Amino acid sequence: MTTTPPLCYKRHMTIREQLSQLPSVDECLKSSYGQKWLASFPRKTVLRAVREVIDSKRKEILNGASTDVSIEAVSRDIETVVKKLSAYKLRPLINATGIVMHTNLGRSLLSERALAHVSATARSFSNLEYEIPTGKRGKRYSHIQDIIRELTGAEDAVVVNNNAAAVLLCLDTFAKGREVIVSRGELVEIGGSFRIPEVMKASGAILREVGTTNKTHPADYENALCGDTALLLKVHQSNYRITGFTEEVPLEKLVKLGKEFRLPVVADLGSGCMINLSKYGVHGEPTVQEVVRTGADIVTFSGDKLLGGPQAGIIIGRGKLIRKIQKNPMLRAMRIDKMTLASLEATFMQYLDEEKAIKEIPTLRMLTQPLSEIKRRAKRIFSLLIKDISARSALAVVADESQAGGGSLPEVNFPTFAVSLKPFTISVNELEKKLRLGDPPVIARIKDNALLIDARTVQDKEVKVLVERVKAALS
Ligand SMILES: *Cc1c(COP(=O)(O)O)cnc(C)c1O
Numbered sequence: 005m006t007t008t009p010p011l012c013y014k015r016h017m018t019i020r021e022q023l024s025q026l027p028s029v030d031e032c033l034k035s036s037y038g039q040k041w042l043a044s045f046p047r048k049t050v051l052r053a054v055r056e057v058i059d060s061k062r063k064e065i066l067n068g069a070s071t072d073v074s075i076e077a078v079s080r081d082i083e084t085v086v087k088k089l090s091a092y093k094l095r096p097l098i099n100a101t102g103i104v105m106h107t108n109l110g111r112s113l114l115s116e117r118a119l120a121h122v123s124a125t126a127r128s129f130s131n132l133e134y135e136i137p138t139g140k141r142g143k144r145y146s147h148i149q150d151i152i153r154e155l156t157g158a159e160d161a162v163v164v165n166n167n168a169a170a171v172l173l174c175l176d177t178f179a180k181g182r183e184v185i186v187s188r189g190e191l192v193e194i195g196g197s198f199r200i201p202e203v204m205k206a207s208g209a210i211l212r213e214v215g216t217t218n219k220t221h222p223a224d225y226e227n228a229l230c231g232d233t234a235l236l237l238k239v240h241q242s243n244y245r246i247t248g249f250t251e252e253v254p255l256e257k258l259v260k261l262g263k264e265f266r267l268p269v270v271a272d273l274g275s276g277c278m279i280n281l282s283k284y285g286v287h288g289e290p291t292v293q294e295v296v297r298t299g300a301d302i303v304t305f306s307g308d309k310l311l312g313g314p315q316a317g318i319i320i321g322r323g324k325l326i327r328k329i330q331k332n333p334m335l336r337a338m339r340i341d342k343m344t345l346a347s348l349e350a351t352f353m354q355y356l357d358e359e360k361a362i363k364e365i366p367t368l369r370m371l372t373q374p375l376s377e378i379k380r381r382a383k384r385i386f387s388l389l390i391k392d393i394s395a396r397s398a399l400a401v402v403a404d405e406s407q408a409g410g411g412s413l414p415e416v417n418f419p420t421f422a423v424s425l426k427p428f429t430i431s432v433n434e435l436e437k438k439l440r441l442g443d444p445p446v447i448a449r450i451k452d453n454a455l456l457i458d459a460r461t462v463q464d465k466e467v468k469v470l471v472e473r474v475k476a477a478l479s
Contacts, residue, residue: 022065026073029054037079045086053085097445098466098473102420102458104370105309105410109447112308112410113366117354118347125346132342144345145330151352155278157296158303158320162329163348164338167306168198170317171272174302175207177332178268178325179234183212187220187253189246190239194274194411200239209234219251225261236262238300240274240290245415259299268301268325275412276305276318278355284362284372286408288416292320301325307344309410312367313351314344370461371408375419381467382421382459388471389423396478397435398426404451406460422456427478438477446473 017025032038032054041050057078064071072078097109105111114122125132135142145162152161164170175184184204191213193199204211212233214224225236236258255271262269277289289310295303302325307316317338319329329335340348354361362368382401390399402424405417427435432455439446439455448457462470 019065019068022071022073023062026058026061026065027075027078029058031075032058032078032082035075035079037075037083041083041086045090049089050082050086053082053089056085057081095444097447098463098470099461100446100448100457100470102404102406102418102422102449102456102460103409104367104406104461105408105412106461107410111315112312114314114347115312115351115354115365117364118313118350121346121350122343126343130342132345143330144340144342147345148349148352151349151356152318152320155352155355156292156303156320159323160326161318161320162326162335163307163340163345164317164319164335165340165344166315167272167274167276167304167317168203169338170304170319171270172203172207173317173329173332173334173338174270174304174319175204175209175237176334177329178270179207179209181208181210182234183210183228183230183232184235184237185212185214185225185228185233186237186239187215187224188213188217189215189220189250189252190237190241192239192241218246218249220253221251222253222257222261225253225258229265229267233265233267235268235270238269238271240272255295255298255300259301262301263299268322269299270302270304271295271298271300273303273305275309275410276307276311277412278311279358279361279368281310281368281372286371286413286416286418288413296320306410307348307351309412310367310371310408311351312365314347316340316344316348318348371418373460375421378459379421381462381464382423382457385423385457385459385462385467385471388467389474392475393478396428398424398428398454400424402454402456404456404458406458418460420458420460422458425455425457425474425478426453427455430478435477439473442473442477444469444473446470 029051033042033050038050061071061073061078099106099109131142133142133144148163149161152158164173186200191200201211212228214220214228238255238258258269273292273295275289277291278293280291281289292303292305300321302319302321304317304319305311307313307318319326351365354365362372379401386399386401393399402422404420404422406420407418408416425435426432432450432453435455436448436450439448448455450456457470
């Protein structure tokens with residue numbers, strides 16, 4: 005369908021006439037529309053919108069374009085701009101990529117229980133740094149020490165803003181100006197900005213690389229030991245795997261070496277998996293408890309990867325070392341906020357009941373949900389779409405694979421079901437863009453010239469809106 009410009013009288017008006025008919029800022033504000041906007045939106049926002057619209061109309065007129073300058077038409081444009089200016093920039097969207105811990109889409113979703121605890125403790129005063137039994141000043145970290153100890157078996161714990169901060173803080177506390185031995189196969193980059201060599205540099209520790217990319221032997225560590233060695237660091241190769249002719253020194257061996265030479269061994273675990281997921285068909289990630297049992301002195305992991313909580317960095321390990329970290333003034337600069345602390349506490353508490361944790365922590369639920377459930381959701385999306393869009397797009401439920409994301413389980417593919425769309429009148433790229441630019445945005449992926457809506461990461465409560473968005477994008 006092509007639209008011809010409305011054949012209206014304005015064509016015959018001169019530029020000067022048109023300009024004179026353009027409503028003024030004052031007229032716009034005093035109109036019934038203006039009064040309505042002022043009642044619902046900040047005056048500043050309304051004024052900015054009015055000025056922007058009048059300005060752009062004036063430019064159109066001066067460029068010789070014919071434009072509707074009636075108060076109704078101008079007001080329609082203003083209203084659109086007011087709404088756009090008043091909308092949050094950070095907003096919810098529908099993740100139809102199938103990537104569960106999508107770093108760009110906010111990683112882990114918080115559980116209802118975590119949200120409730122945040123809401124309850126953030127809307128009133130709390131004992132964040134107050135000891136109720138003594139009436140004295142307390143420590144914010146004290147609230148989650150017991151639960152983390154109980155769940156992980158570690159002696160003590162401290163939490164910071166994210167795992168990058170956790171690693172940085174450990175290096176700063178124990179290795180400033182001294183050497184840290186790391187295998188070359190573990191000098192990883194995670195998410196673009198976290199690179200072990202750079203974090204090391206920022207902390208003031210000196211990186212002592214040992215071994216080669218594919219093979220590192222215990223003797224490599226031993227040969228690198230010197231009077232300046234501060235600690236041995238083992239980094240989990242979160243987002244990639246070296247396969248083939250490879251060898252790495254298991255953490256157990258490093259722990260033995262550390263004991264022998266009286267050096268702390270730090271394991272940066274990344275994911276923070278708290279449940280042995282192989283029972284649920286997800287293999288390949290060591291649990292935090294297993295790593296603690298190896299005897300590593302310090303273990304660090306993220307709060308919003310496999311743990312499924314808020315963005316946070318969890319540092320657990322020997323009491324003496326954790327106390328040293330707590331005395332580091334740098335901790336203050338990385339200290340965890342009360343809302344994060346509340347959601348972290350609630351998330352950890354959920355792990356006391358493993359079966360409930362699997363069902364109620366969204367990240368775990370999405371990773372372990374039975375394939376039949378994903379298929380049922382994909383079929384539901386399909387059946388809600390088929391009648392309305394079959395004339396505009398090919399549509400099918402297809403088997404595919406999703407990813408864990410978040411630098412976890414890089415080699416594990418999760419069988420999934422997706423709704424595949426191949427539009428007839430627009431390109432797949434256009435459909436992807438329309439869905440992305442909609443409200444709420446729907447983020448899907450393109451594969452083999454089809455748009456795939458992966459049912460693994462679509463929430464049941466989002467299905468209706470998703471279907472509306474697809475219909476609108478294809479109409
Ligand atoms: C993800 C990851 C980090 C960084 O954690 P953030 O919580 O994103 O700061 C550090 N180390 C490893 C091994 C990781 O996988």
